[in-house]
Amino acid sequence: MSTDNIVRHLLTRNDEIIDRLCSFLRMPSVSTDSAYVQGMRDAQSFLLDWLTQMGLSNVQLLDGGGHPAVYGDWNGAPGRPTVIIYGHYDVMPPDPLEAWVSPPFEPTIRNGRLYARGASDVKGSTVIALETIAAFLKVRGCCPVNIKIFLEGEEESGSPSLRTIVRRYGSLLRADAMISADGGRVSPVVPTINVGSRGLVELEFSIRTADKDLHSGRYGGAVRNATHEMARIISSLHDERGAIAIPELMALVPPLSNEARAQTAKLAFDEAQFVSEVGAQAYGEPSFSVREQLTLRPSLDVNGMWGGYIGPGAKTIVPNSAHAKLSLRIVPGQDPDRAFGALKSHLLAACSPGVNMAIEDLGSGSPAFSLPTRHPLVLAAQKVLLEMTGQESVLVRLGATVPITAIFHDMLGVQTLMFGFNLPDEDVHAPNEFFYLASLAQGLSAWPRLLEELGKLDADEFQFMTRDAEKTSI
Amino acid sequence: MSTDNIVRHLLTRNDEIIDRLCSFLRMPSVSTDSAYVQGMRDAQSFLLDWLTQMGLSNVQLLDGGGHPAVYGDWNGAPGRPTVIIYGHYDVMPPDPLEAWVSPPFEPTIRNGRLYARGASDVKGSTVIALETIAAFLKVRGCCPVNIKIFLEGEEESGSPSLRTIVRRYGSLLRADAMISADGGRVSPVVPTINVGSRGLVELEFSIRTADKDLHSGRYGGAVRNATHEMARIISSLHDERGAIAIPELMALVPPLSNEARAQTAKLAFDEAQFVSEVGAQAYGEPSFSVREQLTLRPSLDVNGMWGGYIGPGAKTIVPNSAHAKLSLRIVPGQDPDRAFGALKSHLLAACSPGVNMAIEDLGSGSPAFSLPTRHPLVLAAQKVLLEMTGQESVLVRLGATVPITAIFHDMLGVQTLMFGFNLPDEDVHAPNEFFYLASLAQGLSAWPRLLEELGKLDADEFQFMTRDAEKTSI
Numbered sequence: 001m002s003t004d005n006i007v008r009h010l011l012t013r014n015d016e017i018i019d020r021l022c023s024f025l026r027m028p029s030v031s032t033d034s035a036y037v038q039g040m041r042d043a044q045s046f047l048l049d050w051l052t053q054m055g056l057s058n059v060q061l062l063d064g065g066g067h068p069a070v071y072g073d074w075n076g077a078p079g080r081p082t083v084i085i086y087g088h089y090d091v092m093p094p095d096p097l098e099a100w101v102s103p104p105f106e107p108t109i110r111n112g113r114l115y116a117r118g119a120s121d122v123k124g125s126t127v128i129a130l131e132t133i134a135a136f137l138k139v140r141g142c143c144p145v146n147i148k149i150f151l152e153g154e155e156e157s158g159s160p161s162l163r164t165i166v167r168r169y170g171s172l173l174r175a176d177a178m179i180s181a182d183g184g185r186v187s188p189v190v191p192t193i194n195v196g197s198r199g200l201v202e203l204e205f206s207i208r209t210a211d212k213d214l215h216s217g218r219y220g221g222a223v224r225n226a227t228h229e230m231a232r233i234i235s236s237l238h239d240e241r242g243a244i245a246i247p248e249l250m251a252l253v254p255p256l257s258n259e260a261r262a263q264t265a266k267l268a269f270d271e272a273q274f275v276s277e278v279g280a281q282a283y284g285e286p287s288f289s290v291r292e293q294l295t296l297r298p299s300l301d302v303n304g305m306w307g308g309y310i311g312p313g314a315k316t317i318v319p320n321s322a323h324a325k326l327s328l329r330i331v332p333g334q335d336p337d338r339a340f341g342a343l344k345s346h347l348l349a350a351c352s353p354g355v356n357m358a359i360e361d362l363g364s365g366s367p368a369f370s371l372p373t374r375h376p377l378v379l380a381a382q383k384v385l386l387e388m389t390g391q392e393s394v395l396v397r398l399g400a401t402v403p404i405t406a407i408f409h410d411m412l413g414v415q416t417l418m419f420g421f422n423l424p425d426e427d428v429h430a431p432n433e434f435f436y437l438a439s440l441a442q443g444l445s446a447w448p449r450l451l452e453e454l455g456k457l458d459a460d461e462f463q464f465m466t467r468d469a470e471k472t473s474i
Numbered sequence: 475m476s477t478d479n480i481v482r483h484l485l486t487r488n489d490e491i492i493d494r495l496c497s498f499l500r501m502p503s504v505s506t507d508s509a510y511v512q513g514m515r516d517a518q519s520f521l522l523d524w525l526t527q528m529g530l531s532n533v534q535l536l537d538g539g540g541h542p543a544v545y546g547d548w549n550g551a552p553g554r555p556t557v558i559i560y561g562h563y564d565v566m567p568p569d570p571l572e573a574w575v576s577p578p579f580e581p582t583i584r585n586g587r588l589y590a591r592g593a594s595d596v597k598g599s600t601v602i603a604l605e606t607i608a609a610f611l612k613v614r615g616c617c618p619v620n621i622k623i624f625l626e627g628e629e630e631s632g633s634p635s636l637r638t639i640v641r642r643y644g645s646l647l648r649a650d651a652m653i654s655a656d657g658g659r660v661s662p663v664v665p666t667i668n669v670g671s672r673g674l675v676e677l678e679f680s681i682r683t684a685d686k687d688l689h690s691g692r693y694g695g696a697v698r699n700a701t702h703e704m705a706r707i708i709s710s711l712h713d714e715r716g717a718i719a720i721p722e723l724m725a726l727v728p729p730l731s732n733e734a735r736a737q738t739a740k741l742a743f744d745e746a747q748f749v750s751e752v753g754a755q756a757y758g759e760p761s762f763s764v765r766e767q768l769t770l771r772p773s774l775d776v777n778g779m780w781g782g783y784i785g786p787g788a789k790t791i792v793p794n795s796a797h798a799k800l801s802l803r804i805v806p807g808q809d810p811d812r813a814f815g816a817l818k819s820h821l822l823a824a825c826s827p828g829v830n831m832a833i834e835d836l837g838s839g840s841p842a843f844s845l846p847t848r849h850p851l852v853l854a855a856q857k858v859l860l861e862m863t864g865q866e867s868v869l870v871r872l873g874a875t876v877p878i879t880a881i882f883h884d885m886l887g888v889q890t891l892m893f894g895f896n897l898p899d900e901d902v903h904a905p906n907e908f909f910y911l912a913s914l915a916q917g918l919s920a921w922p923r924l925l926e927e928l929g930k931l932d933a934d935e936f937q938f939m940t941r942d943a944e945k946t947s948i
Contacts, residue, residue, distance in 0.1 A: 197691075198691065200691075200790070202788045202790070204788075209754060209755055210752050210753045210754035210755070211752050211753035211754075212752065212753075212904070214752060214754065215874065215902075215903065216773070216775045216777065216801050216803065217671075217672065217674075217803065217872070217873050217874025217875055218768070218873055218874060218898070219752075219754065219768070219873075220768070220773035220774075220775045220801070220803055220873065221758050221759070221767040221768055221771060221772070221773025221774075221775075221803065221873070222748075222749070222756065222757070222758045222764045222767040222768050222773075223749055223752075223754040223755060223756065223757055223758070224716070224754065224755035224756075224757040225757075225775050225776060227708065227776040227778070227779040227798075228708060228709075228711070228712060228716075228775075228776060230705070230779070231704070231705040231706075231707075231708035231709045231776075231779070232705075232709050233705075234701065234702060234705035235702075235705045235706050235709045237702070238702060242698070242702075274696075275696070275697055278684050278685050278686065278688060278693075278697075279684045279685035279686075279794075280683060280684035280685075280688065280693065280697040280698065280794075281683055281684070281697060281698035281826070281828045281829060282696065282697065282698075283696070283697055283698040283699075284695050284696045284697070285695070290696045293695040293696040294692070294693070294694070294695055294696050297695060298695070299690070299694035299695025299696075300694075300695075301690045301694045301695075301699050301702075301790075301791075301792050302699060302701040302702060302705075302781075302782065302793070303690065303782050303783050303788065303789055303790060303791050303792075303793065304701070304781065304782035304783040304784045304785075304789070304791075304793065305701040305704070305705070305779065305780065305781050305782060305784075305793075305796070306779065306780040306781075306784045307776075307778065307779050307780075308776065308777050308778035308779060308799070309777050309778035309799065310778045310779075310780045310797070310799075311778075313836065314676045314678075314777065314799060314801065314836040314837060315777055315778070315799075316674070316676070316775075316777060316801045316875075317775075317777050317778075318775050318777075319776070319777065319778065319779075320753075320754075322779070323784070324701075325782070325783065325784075325788060325789075327690050327694070327788065327790045329690065329691065329694055329695065352755070354755045355755065362787065362788040363788060398691070399691045399692055399693075399694065399695070400689065400691025400692060401691055401790075424692070429689070430686070
C-alpha cells in the first residue's frame with residue numbers, strides 16, 4: 001500500500017479542508033475567559049461529531065474538573081504501535097480587538113495567509129492531524145498504527161486539570177508514543193525536528209523597607225527606598241554583558257556538547273534580523289550564538305517589576321515595597337527545585353540587611369525535556385522529511401517550555417514528537433495571528449508518511465528501539 | 475494694651491473653639507475628588523459666614539478657574555504692616571477608609587488627640603489663626619496689623635489655579651508679609667522657626683527595548699529586557715552608600731554653612747527612633763546627620779517604577795518597556811532648570827545604546843525657599859517663642875517643598891513665616907490623622923503675641939528691615 005493515494009486524496013480536497021478549518025476557527029474557544037463558554041462548547045461538539053463521523057471509537061469528553069479534553073480512538077492495527085495524537089482546541093483571548101485587521105473569529109485569507117485567532121496555535125496543525133486520520137480511514141479503511149486522539153481544552157490556561165485527566169483516564173491513554181500537532185517548525189525551508197525544550201522555574205518576590213510609603217519631603221535622603229533596593233537586586237542577577245551572574249545556578253549547567261553546537265550551527269539563522277524584526281537589542285551571554293542562547297543555555301528574565309506610585313502625574317513618596325516576577329528557563333541537567341533554590345539563595349543574599357524579603361513559587365517547576373535523538377519517532381520523522389525535501393533534518397531544541405511533554409513522559413512513560421506545521425512569525429498570542437496556507441499542503445503530505453513509517457514497526461520493536469535510544473540527546 | 479486679655483479670652487473659650495473646629499472638620503472638603511464637591515461648598519460657606527461675622531470686609535471667593543480661595547480683610551490699622559494670613563480649607567482624600575478607627579469626617583477625641591481628616595493638615599492651625607483675628611476684633615475692636623485672610627481650596631491638589639488667582643487679584647493681595655498656618659512644628663518641646671524648605675524637580679521617564687513584549691521562551695537570553703535596563707539605570711543614581719551619584723548635579727550644591735550645621739545640631743533629634751518608628755532603614759549620604767540629610771542636602775527618590783506584567787500569576791514575557799517617576803529635592807543654590815538638566819543628562823548617558831528613552835517633566839520645578847534669618851517676621855517669632863517657652867528658638871529648614879512660599883515671593887514680593895502648630899507625628903495624608911489638643915492652647919497663646927509684635931513696627935520700618943535682612947539665611 002502506498003501513502004501516495006492518501007496524500008493525493010488530501011491535497012485534492014484542499015478547499016474542503018480549508019472550509020472545515022474555517023468552521024473550527026469561527027468558534028471562539030477561549031478557555032481563559034468564561035464569557036466564551038459557548039465557543040468552547042461549540043468546539044467540543046464540532047470535534048465530537050467529526051471524530052465520530054470519521055469512524056473513531058470511544059468518542060467522548062474526558063473530564064478533569066475544568067474544560068474537558070476531546071477523545072476518540074481507533075484500535076484496528078493489532079501488533080502495531082499505539083500513538084496518541086495531541087492537539088488543543090482552545091485559543092488565546094483575542095485582545096486587543098482593535099488591533100486586528102479582520103475580526104479574530106472571522107477567518108480571512110489575505111496573501112496566502114489564513115488570519116484568525118487559533119489559526120497557527122493550533123487549530124491549523126490540529127486539523128492536519130485529524131484530516132490525516134480521516135483520510136486513512138476513508139481511503140484505506142484503516143490506519144498504519146493504532147490511534148488515540150487527545151485534544152486538550154486548557155492548554156492556553158496552563159493546563160490546570162491535565163494531570164487529573166491523565167490520572168483519571170490513564171488506562172484509556174496507554175500508548176507507545178505521542179505525536180503533537182503543537183510545537184511547530186523553526187524555518188520554512190530547512191526541515192527541523194524538535195528534540196527538546198527548556199524547563200521553567202517561576203517566582204515572585206517582594207521587598208519591604210518600611211511600614212508604609214513615606215513622604216519624600218519628610219524622609220527622602222535618609223531612609224532606604226524599596227524601588228532603589230529592588231533595582232539593585234535586579235541588577236545583581238546579570239553581569240554587564242547580560243550573562244546570568246549567579247554562580248550556584250550556573251554550576252549546575254553542563255557544558256554544551258559538540259553535537260548540540262554542530263546541530264544548532266546547521267540551521268541558517270539571521271541573528272541580526274531575528275532581533276531587529278521586533279525592534280529589539282541583541283544582548284546576553286557572549287561566546288554563544290543567539291540560537292545557542294535561546295535554546296541551549298538557561299535564561300533569566302524579569303517578567304514584571306513594580307513599586308510605589310504608578311498612576312498618572314506625580315506623587316512624592318519614598319515607596320516602602322517593591323515586587324518582581326522572574327522566570328528562569330532551565331536546560332537538561334538543571335533540576336527545577338535546585339535551580340529555584342539557587343535563585344532564592346541569591347535573592348536573599350542580595351537583599352540588604354534589615355530589608356524584608358518574601359519569595360513565592362509561582363509554579364511547580366518544569367524540567368527541560370529531551371526526546372532521544374535515536375528514538376523511533378525521530379528516525380521516522382527524519383526519513384519522511386528527507387524524502388519530502390531532499391534535505392537532512394536539523395535537530396533543534398525549543399527555547400520555550402512545553403509542559404505536556406513532561407506530563408505525558410512522567411505519568412504515561414511516553415515520549416513526544418512535536419510535528420506541528422506552524423512557523424515562528426505567525427503572531428501567535430498576538431493580534432492578526434495567521435497560518436500560512438502553504439503549510440497546510442506540507443503538513444498533509446508529511447503526516448500520512450510519518451504514520452506510515454511508524455506502522456512499519458511492530459509494537460515490541462518500537463519499545464526495544466525506544467529503550468535503546470535512552471540517553472541519546474543533544 | 476496688653477495681649478494677655480486676648481489670649482485669656484481665647485483660652486477660656488477653648489470648648490467653643492473645639493466645637494467650631496469640629497464643625498469645620500465634619501465638612502468633607504476633599505479638593506481632588508469631585509464626589510466631595512458639596513463638602514467643598516459647605517466649607518466655603520462656613521468660612522464666608524465666619525469671616526463676615528467676625529467683622530472682616532471684602533469677604534468673597536477668589537476664583538481662578540478651580541476651587542476658589544476664601545478671602546476677607548481688615549484694614550483698620552493705617553501705617554502698620556499688612557499681613558496675609560494663609561491657610562487652606564481643603565483636605566486629602568480619606569482613603570483607605572477601613573483603616574480609620576473612627577470615621578474621618580466624624581471628629582473624635584481620644585487621649586488628648588482630635589482625630590479627623592484635616593485636623594492636622596491644616597484646619598486645626600487655620601482655626602487658631604482665624605480665632606486670633608476674631609478675638610482681637612471682638613475684645614479690642616481692632617487688630618495690631620492690617621489683615622488679609624487668604625484660604626486656599628486646592629493645596630492638596632497641587633494648587634493648579636493659585637497663580638491665576640494671585641495674578642487676577644494681585645492688587646487685593648498686596649501686603650508686606652505672609653504668615654502661614656500651614657507648615658508646622660518640628661518638636662513639641664523645642665521651639666523652632668522654619669526658615670526655608672527644599673525645592674522640587676519631578677520627572678517621569680520611559681525606556682523601550684523592543685516593539686512589543688516578547689515571549690521569554692522564544693527570545694529570553696538573547697535580547698535586552700527593559701526591566702533589567704531600568705534596574706541598571708536606577709542603580710546608577712546612587713552609590714552603594716545611598717549618596718546621589720550624579721557629579722553634575724551635586725556640583726551645584728554649595729557646602730553647608732557652619733551656622734546651618736550648628737542650628738541643625740541644636741535640635742535634639744533621635745535619629746534611630748525617627749527611622750525605626752516607621753519600620754524604615756537608615757540610609758543615605760554618610761558624613762551628614764539625618765536632619766542634615768533631610769533638610770540641608772538634596773535627595774533623589776524613585777517614587778514609582780514599573781514594567782512588564784504586574785497582574786496576578788505568571789506571564790512569561792520579556793518586557794519591552796519600563797517606566798519610573800523621580801522626585802529630586804533641591805537646596806538653595808540649585809536652580810530647578812539646571813538640576814533637571816543634570817538629571818536628564820545623567821539618565822540619557824546611563825541608557826544603553828539602542829535603547830529608546832523618553833523623559834517628561836512632571837512639573838514646572840520649584841526652587842528651594844529661604845526666609846532671611848534677620849527678617850522682621852523671624853525676629854518677631856523668636857521674641858514671642860522666647861517669652862512663651864523661655865528657650866531660644868532653633869532655626870530649621872523643612873525637607874519638604876512648600877510651593878506657595880515661592881509663588882507669593884515671586885508674584886507678590888512677600889516673604890512667608892510658617893507658623894502652624896501641627897506636629898510631625900500626626901499622620902498627615904494617612905488614616906487616623908489627628909491634632910494634639912494641647913497644640914490648640916499653644917497656638918492660641920502664640921498667634922496674638924506674634925501679631926502684636928509685628929504691630930509694633932510701622933510699615934516703612936517693616937520694609938526697611940525686610941530689605942536689610944536680604945541674604946541672611948541658613
